[in-house]
Amino acid sequence: MSADRHPLFKPLVFVGGITFGFGLGFSHMARPEVVVNFLLFDDLGLPFVMFGAAIVSGIAFALLPRVRDAAPLTGDPYERRLKPFDRNVLVGGAVFGVGWGLSGICPGAAYASLGVGNVTILWALGGMFVGAYAQGYWRSRTGARDAAAAGAD
C-alpha cells in the first residue's frame, strides 16, 4: 500500500499540512486562550474557522466525485468515507469535550501551536500521546477478546 505510492504523494501531503497549519496559526486556533475565550462566550469567532473550513472542504468533497473517478496520486476513488455511528462517538466525544474545555487544545491546533513557538504545549502533546496509548492498550486487550466473534472495524 505505501511502497508503490506516487512520488508526489508525500510532497503534496506536506504542502497540504503547511497550508493547514498556517491557517490554524492565522486563525489563532493555535492559541489555547482563544479557544477557551470562545467556550466562555467572550469571543465567538471560532465557528467561522470550523465551518469556514468545512464549507471549503465540503465543496471539494461534493464536486470531485462528479469530475473524476479516482485521485491521481493514489488511484483511490473520491467517495464519502463515513464513520459508523455507535455509542463510542458519544462517549469519546464527551471525554474529548472535557479535555478540550479544560485545556483549549485539540490535536491539529496543538501541532500548529508548537510551530508558533508555544513550547509549553509539549505538556498537552505529551498528554495526548499518554491518552492515545492508554485507550489503544485497553482496546487492544478488549479487542483481542472480541476479535474471534466480531472482526475488526
Place this chain on the structure above:
Amino acid sequence: MVADPVLLQAVAELFPNGISRYAVGGLLVGLGTVLIYVGTGIPAGASTFLESTLSYVSDQSRFQRYVGSRDWRVVFTAGIVLGGLAFAATFQSGLVTSPLYEPGTTGQLYEVAGVTLWTTEIQPWRLFLGGILVGVGTRVGKGCTSGHGVCGVGSASKTSLVGVATFLTVAIGTAQVVAALGVSP
C-alpha cells in the same frame, strides 16, 4: 437602511477581535484539507497521527492497523508544525500585515533570531490533563475538530455532526465550570 448602532455594538462585543482572521484562517485550513483530498482522495484528520505514530514503538494491535498510513501522517503533522512556524515568521512577527489579520493580546510573545514566537499562559497541569482526555476521547470518538469538525461536517456525515455537537456542548460546560472555580489562566 441604517443599521441600529446599539445592535452593532452588541455584535461587536461578541467579536472583540473581528471575524476576518477566523474566517481567513478557516478557509486556509479547508484549503489544506482540499489539497490533500484532490491529490489522494484522503479526507485527512489530525488526531490519527497519535495512534499511527505509536505504532512505531508499540506492537499493540490497536496501533498496528495504522502502519500503512503512519509515514504520511508524520509528514502531514510536520507540515502543520512548519505551517505554524511560517505564520509566526510572517504575520506574528509583523513582517507581513493585512487588514484581515488582527494580532490579539493573549499569551506571551518572545523573540528568537528575529522571529516573534508566542507561548501560552494556560497552566501546564490544564494542558497535560486536558491532553490526556483529548487523546483518549478523540480516538474513542473516532475523530477530532479536524476529522469530525472539518472533514466530517464537510461530508455532511451524521456521525460527525453528532460528534461535534457532543464535544462542543461538553467543552462549553467544562470551560464554564473551570472558570467558575476560579482557575485562570
